[in-house]
Amino acid sequence: MTATQIPARVPTPTPTPVGYGSIPRKEDARFVRGRGSFVDDVQLPGMLYGAVLRSPYAHARIVSVDISAAEVHPKVRAVITGDMLDKRGMAWMPTLFGDVQAVLATDKVRFQGQEVAFVVAEDHYAARDALSLIEVEYEPLPALVDAKLALAPDAPLIRDDLDGRTDNHVFDWSAGNKAATDDAFATADVVAECEILYPRVHPAPMETCGAIASLDRVSGKLTVYATSQAPHAHRTMYAQVTGLPEHKIQIIAGDIGGGFGNKVAIYPAYVCAIVGSILTGCPVKWTEDRSENLMSTAFARDFHMHGEIAATSDGKILALRANVLADLGAFNGTAQPTKFPAGFFHMFTGSYDIAAAHCEVRSVHTNKAPGGVAYSCSFRIAEASYLLERMVDVLAHDLGMDPAQLRMRNLLRPEQFPYTCATGWEYDSGDYPTTLRLALEMAGYDELRREQAARREGGGDAPLMGIGLSFFTEAVGAGPRKMMDILGLGMADGAELRLHPTGKAVLRLSCMSQGQGHATTFAQIVSQELGISPDDIEVVEGDTDQTPFGLGTYGSRSTAVSGGAAVVVARKVRDRARIVAAAMLEALPDDLEWAEGRWQVKGVPSTGKAIAEIATAAHSGLELPEGVEGHLDATTVYNPPNLTYPYGAYVCVVDVDPGTGQVKVRRFVAVDDCGVRINPMIVEGQIHGGLADGVGMALMELMAFDANGNHLGASFMDYLLPTSMECPSWELGQTVSPSPHHPIGAKGIGESATVGSPAAVVNAVLDAIGVRHADMPLTPAHVWRAMQGRALRTDVALE
Amino acid sequence: MQVPAQFEYERASSVEHAIALLARHGPEARVLAGGHSLIPMMKLRLAEPETLIDINDLSELAEIEVQGDELCIGAMARHADLLASEVAGSHYPILHDAEHVIADPVVRNRGTVGGSVCQADPSEDLSAAFAAIQATAVIQGADGTRTVSMREFFTGPYDTVVGPAELLVQLRVPIHPDGGSAYVKVERRVGDWPVAAVGAALRLGRRNKITDAGIGMTAVGAAHFVAAEAEAYLRGKPATEEHFAKAGEIAAAHCNPSADQRGPVDYKRHLAGELTRRALRGAAERAMARAV
Numbered sequence A: 001m002t003a004t005q006i007p008a009r010v011p012t013p014t015p016t017p018v019g020y021g022s023i024p025r026k027e028d029a030r031f032v033r034g035r036g037s038f039v040d041d042v043q044l045p046g047m048l049y050g051a052v053l054r055s056p057y058a059h060a061r062i063v064s065v066d067i068s069a070a071e072v073h074p075k076v077r078a079v080i081t082g083d084m085l086d087k088r089g090m091a092w093m094p095t096l097f098g099d100v101q102a103v104l105a106t107d108k109v110r111f112q113g114q115e116v117a118f119v120v121a122e123d124h125y126a127a128r129d130a131l132s133l134i135e136v137e138y139e140p141l142p143a144l145v146d147a148k149l150a151l152a153p154d155a156p157l158i159r160d161d162l163d164g165r166t167d168n169h170v171f172d173w174s175a176g177n178k179a180a181t182d183d184a185f186a187t188a189d190v191v192a193e194c195e196i197l198y199p200r201v202h203p204a205p206m207e208t209c210g211a212i213a214s215l216d217r218v219s220g221k222l223t224v225y226a227t228s229q230a231p232h233a234h235r236t237m238y239a240q241v242t243g244l245p246e247h248k249i250q251i252i253a254g255d256i257g258g259g260f261g262n263k264v265a266i267y268p269a270y271v272c273a274i275v276g277s278i279l280t281g282c283p284v285k286w287t288e289d290r291s292e293n294l295m296s297t298a299f300a301r302d303f304h305m306h307g308e309i310a311a312t313s314d315g316k317i318l319a320l321r322a323n324v325l326a327d328l329g330a331f332n333g334t335a336q337p338t339k340f341p342a343g344f345f346h347m348f349t350g351s352y353d354i355a356a357a358h359c360e361v362r363s364v365h366t367n368k369a370p371g372g373v374a375y376s377c378s379f380r381i382a383e384a385s386y387l388l389e390r391m392v393d394v395l396a397h398d399l400g401m402d403p404a405q406l407r408m409r410n411l412l413r414p415e416q417f418p419y420t421c422a423t424g425w426e427y428d429s430g431d432y433p434t435t436l437r438l439a440l441e442m443a444g445y446d447e448l449r450r451e452q453a454a455r456r457e458g459g460g461d462a463p464l465m466g467i468g469l470s471f472f473t474e475a476v477g478a479g480p481r482k483m484m485d486i487l488g489l490g491m492a493d494g495a496e497l498r499l500h501p502t503g504k505a506v507l508r509l510s511c512m513s514q515g516q517g518h519a520t521t522f523a524q525i526v527s528q529e530l531g532i533s534p535d536d537i538e539v540v541e542g543d544t545d546q547t548p549f550g551l552g553t554y555g556s557r558s559t560a561v562s563g564g565a566a567v568v569v570a571r572k573v574r575d576r577a578r579i580v581a582a583a584m585l586e587a588l589p590d591d592l593e594w595a596e597g598r599w600q601v602k603g604v605p606s607t608g609k610a611i612a613e614i615a616t617a618a619h620s621g622l623e624l625p626e627g628v629e630g631h632l633d634a635t636t637v638y639n640p641p642n643l644t645y646p647y648g649a650y651v652c653v654v655d656v657d658p659g660t661g662q663v664k665v666r667r668f669v670a671v672d673d674c675g676v677r678i679n680p681m682i683v684e685g686q687i688h689g690g691l692a693d694g695v696g697m698a699l700m701e702l703m704a705f706d707a708n709g710n711h712l713g714a715s716f717m718d719y720l721l722p723t724s725m726e727c728p729s730w731e732l733g734q735t736v737s738p739s740p741h742h743p744i745g746a747k748g749i750g751e752s753a754t755v756g757s758p759a760a761v762v763n764a765v766l767d768a769i770g771v772r773h774a775d776m777p778l779t780p781a782h783v784w785r786a787m788q789g790r791a792l793r794t795d796v797a798l799e
Numbered sequence B: 001m002q003v004p005a006q007f008e009y010e011r012a013s014s015v016e017h018a019i020a021l022l023a024r025h026g027p028e029a030r031v032l033a034g035g036h037s038l039i040p041m042m043k044l045r046l047a048e049p050e051t052l053i054d055i056n057d058l059s060e061l062a063e064i065e066v067q068g069d070e071l072c073i074g075a076m077a078r079h080a081d082l083l084a085s086e087v088a089g090s091h092y093p094i095l096h097d098a099e100h101v102i103a104d105p106v107v108r109n110r111g112t113v114g115g116s117v118c119q120a121d122p123s124e125d126l127s128a129a130f131a132a133i134q135a136t137a138v139i140q141g142a143d144g145t146r147t148v149s150m151r152e153f154f155t156g157p158y159d160t161v162v163g164p165a166e167l168l169v170q171l172r173v174p175i176h177p178d179g180g181s182a183y184v185k186v187e188r189r190v191g192d193w194p195v196a197a198v199g200a201a202l203r204l205g206r207r208n209k210i211t212d213a214g215i216g217m218t219a220v221g222a223a224h225f226v227a228a229e230a231e232a233y234l235r236g237k238p239a240t241e242e243h244f245a246k247a248g249e250i251a252a253a254h255c256n257p258s259a260d261q262r263g264p265v266d267y268k269r270h271l272a273g274e275l276t277r278r279a280l281r282g283a284a285e286r287a288m289a290r291a292v
């Protein structure tokens, strides 16, 4: 059959233009019609439903678990306990950071909400009913909730499951040059210190976590439909946990309703669903409810930080020191590259030219849920950036300097790039002063300061006005295989690109969209490289049987790593297309040039062959040079040479009601530099979401615990997320500093705004009320108490 | 997934029918109005009623109208109905102030006035508003109707005088042409329950002398949602900032807030005073505007 005989389908009336630009998202057609397919939408024949019995105690010994009444419930098909798993060697599973975590508790429960038993029943209702038929006898133990007391001699020992453990200490880790830092501090004119808490927060995706496990007893194949940001890593982990051979495990992550790091880990109930399927021979679905999500799945942050900054009296920053106490919860389940126990926290010199820096991180267990690195934090750069941007304001406060001026004085200069910071990170590109200037201009900074001065003159009941700045730099796109792995899996990403005979393409990637618009962005990347419309490129992700290996989507790594892979694989196809085109034109490949999406004889546009024609020829009987196979496809594995370093300058303006402490975010200006923007609309969407996240963390998201370890933020009535009413109309700007080592100069943008914005909001509120420091979240109560000079601890129950 | 325990369901076709169903199914039956408090509690299995008696068909309970010199609000009026009601807003702007800040539009479209006060949550906004304007509850049982002042309606947290085989059918409020009213609330976020909220209703006589004052407070542990001592202080005094501030101090001193993650005790007490002052100021401004 020749090309002309292939029946043409109804053509798209106006094809989407080739290449980059703000085109509508391809995936939205199904989302806006309610036709997405999330885990809970999947219905399999004979499917059963799971429910988890959870511990009401934060710390208790399990005396007995009696399941006899639940087992005889007419609709219950299996009840699984820790002891039953123990017999299969599955009571414990590895965490993402080399610790172990209980699948179902056998000896003790170590946080409120921990998994104790799992019921498999014919419907959701019966599964929940049966939970109340399980009798667990607990012997309550004192709970350890305050990380600062974790190493006290009388602290209850949480991890007595580990041989030789005598205290709650997990690790000590440090980075930077201690001696140089000490020297700089000793001779500095000014030293500013501050205790800063980045409270425990939760990613709280709209879709909670869930899984369907289906073991085919005949083929021995296990299929897991899961809310997974990292399907390939999950497959390998399931192989380790269950002992099933990896080629008999297929993970299918369909549509995902937000991840933000919450869906990187494997949760105990997923393993229970697998065991439930093994026991019953039926598919078992488990979907958690909102409270389960907030109580038991990966939290984020929980860094108690002591910052110190040394400077000259005219505001030149000389050195930086940080001492961190990290609360990891009951198990160390942090998700980050193995060689970095505190993530990338040590990139804490941020955007400034700081000659000496040293940080120490000590981590401890408490009776709280495990997790740690999650929620759009770029592996703890969120914590680092917040600490630094607060410390710069504290220094400005102590020096009586304008915070914008202080930042401008210390920002890295363009000629310093590529720049290696005091703790060894090599920043790729940037022009920081230009970006800050643009943000200040857009905000009308000087005018704002004049308005603020006039308001302060006025006094009275009128709102207090505050202006807050933040300038952040992230390191994203983990990462170079030599440096970065998770559980031994190197962080390079595969990609496969196949062109069909009609010139339509399928791109298969290892990463996994959770709302970031991968189907569009990655189609545009290939479109740009091959000169075909994004309409003609299908992006496939999430099904491990259909996609190449790679580590998934988190840490803003998709465009930086899988995006690089997409470019490289498209260029491989383009190079193959050149050979085919040369055969078509009876020319030598070297005589051809790529111009306007076609291969043509150099200088002769009329000879041009578009990719679609070349694809048809590549599948035809056309004679190709010796050694050149037919068809038009390619694979690659992209191992990023370095991380990319997006950055941005943010300005926030707030009004604070002095009588009530209520904060209104009046304006927010965000100038981001994420290198080349593939789909600017999607980039702006990512920024909008991240800015809202920042407003949430700064002002309302609160996961405190009372003295007994009760979780005080276990529903959306208590764990508040911002709505459009709390968010101003974002004012966005951009500068573009392409990454020199990324094939198209793109940097990640997924987490920038979440990392950069909380400090701007907090700085604005504290500027308004004239207070040096108070911790997030700045709820009305916390603001009011800070105004009284009696700032509250925000991580414990209020009195 | 959160799912409720098993329950029976009945749909009432009239007030009498609803009362008969309640009597027949006994104390484990519950009335279902908007369901925005009851259903979440059932899903969390904090409530496991044996039978739900759905009263959503009783459109005769959804009227908002003036009868004689009273504003009458049916128990099944939705929050959104009250917010949209011109007649309610013109006589008692406090009700519109409150409804603007109760929950979100989705909840307001479904949640009812009657359900709100029958839920008797100690942070309920309308309880404070109705206490301030000295409303009366009309309660119907097998033996007919009885009326109870909203200031005697609540017998404790989540508990009211409405008996197991009774229905709240209406709230009635006297209309005062010389009155003004306002409601102010501090919430951590739009749609959140109040950290504290205060409603005030003032009637002003000659030279802005306060002839009657009603102050309702919620979420601060005020007995019956009322700041009785502050009300007594204000009666007979001119409506001035100074008196409002003093009334705020009195209200703050007499309430009994408890700490939770919305705020510590001292802050909530401070708010009781601050919001009392603001609500009184708003009420007085409106009363004066009407007098002009």
Ligand SMILES: Cc1cc2nc3c(=O)[nH]c(=O)nc-3n(C[C@H](O)[C@H](O)[C@H](O)COP(=O)(O)OP(=O)(O)OC[C@H]3O[C@@H](n4cnc5c(N)ncnc54)[C@H](O)[C@@H]3O)c2cc1C
Pocket: B030, B031, B032, B033, B034, B035, B036, B037, B038, B039, B075, B076, B101, B102, B103, B104, B107, B110, B111, B112, B113, B114, B115, B116, B117, B118, B119, B123, B124, B125, B126, B162, B166, B167, B168, B169, B191, B192, B193, B194
């Ligand atoms: C997200 C959210 C936010 C909210 N925020 C606020 C807020 O900020 N401020 C606030 O004040 N409220 C708030 N609410 C509560 C809201 O106002 C509820 O709708 C209201 O409390 C209950 O009304 P309902 O009609 O839904 O009652 P239902 O849930 O149907 O019933 C509540 C109780 O009252 C009983 N009942 C109902 N009607 C009658 C009747 N006529 N006679 C006798 N008993 C009856 C029921 O049996 C049940 O026990 C919020 C609710 C939600 C879900």
